Each structure stands twice: as structure tokens, then as C-alpha cells.
Amino acid sequence: MSDQSKLRHVVLFQFKDGTPVERVNEIEDAFRALPAKIDGIQDFEWGTDVSVEGKADGFTHCFFVTFGSEADRDAYLPHPDHTAFGALLRPHLEKVLVVDYWQRR
DSSP: OOTTOOEEEEEEEEEOTTOOHHHHHHHHHHHHHHHHHOTTEEEEEEEEOOOSSOOSTTOOEEEEEEESSHHHHHHHTTOHHHHHHHHHHGGGEEEEEEEEEEOOO
């Protein structure tokens, strides 16, 4: 990819039924804290589903992480702070969907 392309890492979560809102808030906070802990993250945004189409298939949360290179993404995946986040999330996760792509304009 060109030097100006960004590697996008899109993550969607569906939480298990009965997951307390306090736990979901804790997971949101933990994911939002990762950019300050992992140098390779260039940008980060997130939100919850507000679609009126009814096609979210149970996914409620979308996290959008931007990297400048595959090396940055590859360092993020096993990073201890990302691993700790996964341990917090895993007991409450029903489904996850991850898509990585190179930005095109």
C-alpha cells in the first residue's frame, strides 16, 4: 500500500445476554484506554449501534482502530495491554467480528 494508506482494524462485539451495564461500561473504558498504552495505534473511535435497519445481527458495539502499518497492527495483537483487555472481555462476549483493511479513497 502507499505511504499514505492507513490500516483499519474494525471490531464488532455482541455481549452475552445478562451482561450487566456496569461490566459493559468497564469494557468500553478498557478498550478506549488502549491507544494511550499502545504506541502503534494512530487513531481510535467507537460507538454503539443506532441503525434503524435491524441488520446488526446482535452486534451492539463497533471499535475502529487505525494503524500505519501491518507491523504496528501485529505488535498490537499480542501486546500485554491488549491481552489483558481480552481477558476482561472474553467472559462476557457472545460474538466478535473483526475486519482489517487498507484504506482506499
